[in-house]
Amino acid sequence: MIKILKRDQPSKAIFFFTPVLAIFLTLVAGGLIFFILGFKPFEALKFFFIIPIADKYGFSELLLKATPLCLIAIGLSFCFKSNNWNIGAEGQLTFGAIVSGGVALLFYEQEGFYILPIVILAGAIGGMLYASIPAILKTYFNTNEILVSLMLVYVSKLILDYLVVGPWSNPEGFNFPETRQFSDSAKLPLLFEGLRIHAGIFLALAAVVISWFVFYKTYLGFQMKVSGFSLKTAKYAGYKGKKMIILVFLISGACAGLAGVGEITGPIGQLHREISPDYGFTAIIVAFLGRLHPVGIIFASLVVAITYLGAETAQIFMQIPKYTGQVFQGMILFFLLASDYLLFFKIKFIGSKK
Amino acid sequence: MHKFLIRSFVSSLVLLFTLTVAAVAKDVKAAFVYIGPTGDHGWTYQHDVGRKAVEAAGFKTTYVEGVPESADAERVLRQLANSGHDVIFTTSFGYMNPTNKVAKEFPNVKFEHATGYKREHPNVSTYAARFYEGRTILGTIAGTMTKSNVIGYVASFPIPEVIRGINSFTLAAQKVNPNIKTKIVWAFTWYDPGKEAEAAKALIDQGADVIAQHTDSTAIVQMAEKAGVYAFGQASDMDKFAPKAVLTSVENNWGPYYVDRVKAVANGTWNQKDTWHGIGDGMVVISDLDSQMPADLRSKVKKLQADLASGKVHSFTGPIYDQKGNLMVAEGKTADDGMLAGMMTYVKGVEGDIPK
Numbered sequence: 001m002i003k004i005l006k007r008d009q010p011s012k013a014i015f016f017f018t019p020v021l022a023i024f025l026t027l028v029a030g031g032l033i034f035f036i037l038g039f040k041p042f043e044a045l046k047f048f049f050i051i052p053i054a055d056k057y058g059f060s061e062l063l064l065k066a067t068p069l070c071l072i073a074i075g076l077s078f079c080f081k082s083n084n085w086n087i088g089a090e091g092q093l094t095f096g097a098i099v100s101g102g103v104a105l106l107f108y109e110q111e112g113f114y115i116l117p118i119v120i121l122a123g124a125i126g127g128m129l130y131a132s133i134p135a136i137l138k139t140y141f142n143t144n145e146i147l148v149s150l151m152l153v154y155v156s157k158l159i160l161d162y163l164v165v166g167p168w169s170n171p172e173g174f175n176f177p178e179t180r181q182f183s184d185s186a187k188l189p190l191l192f193e194g195l196r197i198h199a200g201i202f203l204a205l206a207a208v209v210i211s212w213f214v215f216y217k218t219y220l221g222f223q224m225k226v227s228g229f230s231l232k233t234a235k236y237a238g239y240k241g242k243k244m245i246i247l248v249f250l251i252s253g254a255c256a257g258l259a260g261v262g263e264i265t266g267p268i269g270q271l272h273r274e275i276s277p278d279y280g281f282t283a284i285i286v287a288f289l290g291r292l293h294p295v296g297i298i299f300a301s302l303v304v305a306i307t308y309l310g311a312e313t314a315q316i317f318m319q320i321p322k323y324t325g326q327v328f329q330g331m332i333l334f335f336l337l338a339s340d341y342l343l344f345f346k347i348k349f350i351g352s353k354k
Numbered sequence: 355m356h357k358f359l360i361r362s363f364v365s366s367l368v369l370l371f372t373l374t375v376a377a378v379a380k381d382v383k384a385a386f387v388y389i390g391p392t393g394d395h396g397w398t399y400q401h402d403v404g405r406k407a408v409e410a411a412g413f414k415t416t417y418v419e420g421v422p423e424s425a426d427a428e429r430v431l432r433q434l435a436n437s438g439h440d441v442i443f444t445t446s447f448g449y450m451n452p453t454n455k456v457a458k459e460f461p462n463v464k465f466e467h468a469t470g471y472k473r474e475h476p477n478v479s480t481y482a483a484r485f486y487e488g489r490t491i492l493g494t495i496a497g498t499m500t501k502s503n504v505i506g507y508v509a510s511f512p513i514p515e516v517i518r519g520i521n522s523f524t525l526a527a528q529k530v531n532p533n534i535k536t537k538i539v540w541a542f543t544w545y546d547p548g549k550e551a552e553a554a555k556a557l558i559d560q561g562a563d564v565i566a567q568h569t570d571s572t573a574i575v576q577m578a579e580k581a582g583v584y585a586f587g588q589a590s591d592m593d594k595f596a597p598k599a600v601l602t603s604v605e606n607n608w609g610p611y612y613v614d615r616v617k618a619v620a621n622g623t624w625n626q627k628d629t630w631h632g633i634g635d636g637m638v639v640i641s642d643l644d645s646q647m648p649a650d651l652r653s654k655v656k657k658l659q660a661d662l663a664s665g666k667v668h669s670f671t672g673p674i675y676d677q678k679g680n681l682m683v684a685e686g687k688t689a690d691d692g693m694l695a696g697m698m699t700y701v702k703g704v705e706g707d708i709p710k
Contacts, residue, residue: 061429161542165511166710174471175513175698176447196428267425272448274423312430315418316385316437322420323391 003348010343018342019289019296022335023303029331030324039320047317048310048328060195062305064267068093068259068276070301071204072283074211075255077292078248081215082224083231086249088134088149089256090280092127094156096257097264098163099126101271104186104264105168105179115185120203120261127257128250130156135249139242145249153280157273164271178272188266200262207255212294224248256280277308285333304329382620384408384612385439386417387430389446390545396570396589397544397606401445401468403590404608411613413620423448428456435460441619443612444468454478464624466615469515471695476626481611484632485515486522486694487662488604489566490669491640491655492586493526495601496534496564498651499584503533506557508567508574510544512708514697516568521701522669523566528703536704537562547573558583575600591641602655603641610636630691634663670694675702 030048031041053059072089079086100123107115134148164177173180188198215221223244227234234241263275286304290297311325386405390398398419405415416439421430427449434442435456441464444453450470457465457475465478473480496505505527509516524536537560539553551573554565558581565585567574572595578585579596587593587603611631618624631637640659643652661667670689674682676699683689689697700708 057432064425165542174696177511177513178448181451196425263425267428270451272423274448277422277424277426308426309429312418312421312426312433316416316430316433319416322418 001350003350005346005348007344007346011346014342016291016296018339019291019300019336021339021342022289022332025335025339026328026331029335030328033324033327034320037320039318044314044318044320047314047320048324049306051317052306052309052313057195058309060192060197061309062302063201064197065305065308066298066301067201067204068262068279069283069286069304070297071200071207071259071262072256072280073286073290073297073301074204074207074294075252076283076287077211077290077294077297078214078224078251080228080287081292082227082244082248084135084138084245084248085146086131086134086149086252087146087284088131088151088153088280089252089283090276090278091149091153091156092130092253092256093260093263093276093280094153094160095130095260096123096125096127096253097260097271097275098156098160099123099129100257100261101179101182101264102163102168104182105271107183107186108180109183111183111185113185115183116188116265119186119265120258123257123261124254125257127253127255127260129253131249131253131256132246135246139245160271160275161273164273168271170270179270181270182265186265187269188262196267198262198266200258200266203258203262207258208294208298215294220244220247256283259283282329285329289332289336304332307332382441382616383414383416383439384616384619385434385442386415387421387427387434387442387444387446387449388417388419389423389448390420390570392417392419394545394570395572395592395595398445400589400606401443401608404612405443407609408612408616411616413616421449428452431456431465432459435463440464441466441616441624464615464619473626473628479615479626479628481629481631482515483606483608483637484630485604485606485638486518486669487632488638488640489519489523490526490662490667491658492566492602492604493523493528494530494655494658495586495647495651496523496566496584497527497529497531499601499647500527500531500534500564502561502563503531503535504561504563505534505536506554506560506562506565507536507538508550508553508557508565508569509538509540510569511542512540512698512710514695517700517708518694518697519568520704521674521697524701524703525670525674534703538704538706540709541569543569545570547571550574551577554578554585555581572596587641593641593644598646601644601647605639605641607637607639632662633659634665676700677702677704 031045034041034044053062076089100119103122104119134145137143137148138145164179168179169175170178170180188200191197223239264271286300290300307325307328311322314320315322388398392398392402405417409415418430421427431452443466445468447469450467450472453465453467454472454474457478461477467480469482470480507520527534537557539556541549541553543549550569550571554574554577557565563583565574565578567588570589572592575585575587575592575596578599584601585599587600589606591603591605593600643655668688670683672683672687673685676682
């Protein structure tokens with residue numbers, strides 16, 4: 001007989017084990033789906049998860065893809081750890097890209113070492129400004145940050161649409177919805193000849209180190225943790241809740257804004273309507289898969305990044321529909337949430353008594 | 355007897371030669387990059403119909419659907435170029451810069467970019483269709499069939515391609531009915547069934563009884579069917595989605611061009627060019643004309659179609675005036691391709707301003 005018992009305390013070992021379990025279950029379920037669709041499951045999984053990163057170029061593309069996911073997820077972990085549900089990272093990314101792209105366009109055809117730092121800073125500020133809206137509305141008007149931050153995503157996309165169709169569109173570009181190409185001084189330097197991986201990866205790594213330091217070595221990190229467990233306790237302890245809410249949103253917005261900068265001043269090199277394939281939303285999966293832990297997020301961003309690359313490879317070589325990549329992302333989240341059940345309950349096998 | 359032997363020897367040599375050439379030709383692999391899903395029944399669907407024609411011609415093809423115009427496009431292109439594809443068709447405007455970038459790295463792979471204008475390297479060609487010719491037909495039908503004299507038009511983005519379509523449509527409608535007005539709603543999307551349906555609804559509410567569209571989903575013709583007004587299919591024959599509303603469709607027919615270009619790669623005769631084909635070359639096809647249209651209109655449309663194909667009639671024949679009454683094309687003249695490519699003003703009879 002199987003008996004389900006509630007745990008007194010969530011198990012720490014299981015806390016870090018369930019993401020691995022979720023990935024394993026996703027692979028099993030994915031293989032099953034491939035089998036049902038009529039593909040050889042092991043071959044399909046190989047094309048999905050191994051072939052795309054089997055060479056130097058593929059691996060660099062994995063890092064390129066993981067960089068914005070990691071950066072945004074690190075930012076989100078500040079919010080999520082402290083019970084602030086910022087769902088609008090995609091909007092903060094877009095607005096950061098708008099501000100930084102605008103600055104980059106101001107320096108059109110200009111050269112100078114000072115341009116890139118200004119462009120990067122502008123992106124971080126843009127993201128912070130945009131994230132401050134749900135934060136301020138939450139702290140002073142008690143609005144729901146989930147709704148506000150989510151709705152602002154669509155607003156930011158419309159602003160971007162307006163700018164690239166209208167005032168910022170390339171004057172030589174036949175009115176197509178895109179800006180001019182940025183000058184080289186406004187672009188992030190490439191790390192290796194012939195590969196697209198750029199200096200933005202250092203921003204992500206810096207975010208990882210800083211967040212680890214803040215989470216585990218500072219008073220702010222402790223405050224965030226306490227607020228995350230219980231807002232009442234935090235209040236009782238006398239923490240200035242409003243300040244912290246605004247601060248975590250600003251950090252989260254800055255990270256998302258920087259991810260936007262990385263895309264437009266990295267591989268894209270201009271502003272147009274589709275600067276991000278919903279990194280801001282996918283990063284939510286990354287943050288939770290990484291257990292809101294900086295190191296966990298690095299691994300999670302790599303795992304999720306590969307679902308994008310794998311979907312392309314699987315379609316090119318096996319004609320598997322590319323949208324299966326999204327199915328995989330969904331399954332990872334689903335199995336993670338499902339296996340989190342084990343955090344709070346344990347399953348006991350009891351010998352049947354006759 | 356000798357003659358026969360020699361003849362059969364020669365002919366088998368010829369046969370062998372053709373077979374070898376054919377075998378070489380069959381080795382050419384073509385790849386297609388799509389912006390949407392192959393099941394969109396619009397833009398991407400038609401490109402995939404073209405791809406199937408290439409397969410039917412005996413070539414191997416690969417496609418990748420749903421490739422965003424973000425940083426991902428470049429990786430997909432590079433992967434295709436790296437995995438033995440000889441010619442790559444990139445079928446959305448937003449792939450223009452990645453196409454040229456990757457083309458530089460792979461000088462032996464041919465790139466064909468749809469609807470763009472950049473050919474920065476000798477291995478990049480561009481192609482597009484003269485859809486405005488199809489819209490001349492639609493305008494003629496709309497101008498004849500409307501009773502309210504208000505025609506609705508759901509547009510995507512204010513680029514020359516779309517403005518040209520609106521103008522060509524309006525000019526043709528005015529020719530058969532000087533009183534008509536074309537009302538535009540900008541959906542700012544190529545494919546968003548929800549937004550498109552809303553736009554169509556808004557136009558119907560404003561009294562439009564014929565709806566034209568320059569977006570790709572079937573939502574507009576379905577909305578027209580529900581409201582009991584006429585509409586036209588876009589990109590593919592949409593008659594089955596709204597049998598009463600759809601009078602005809604303008605179909606994008608890429609197959610012949612694709613087969614042609616892939617064969618050219620196989621024969622080694624591929625060269626860089628900028629192709630802009632219309633009804634005459636079969637890239638723009640008018641679907642069956644609905645029987646709700648009076649017989650004389652149908653025969654008129656058939657004749658117009660033939661005249662557009664032969665070049666006897668041009669969609670932009672003067673005198674053409676803009677909204678303010680300034681002469682755009684003088685009497686007896688036709689607009690040249692340069693003017694068409696950069697067309698960013700409405701002709702007289704279109705309501706509203708181009709969004710800036």
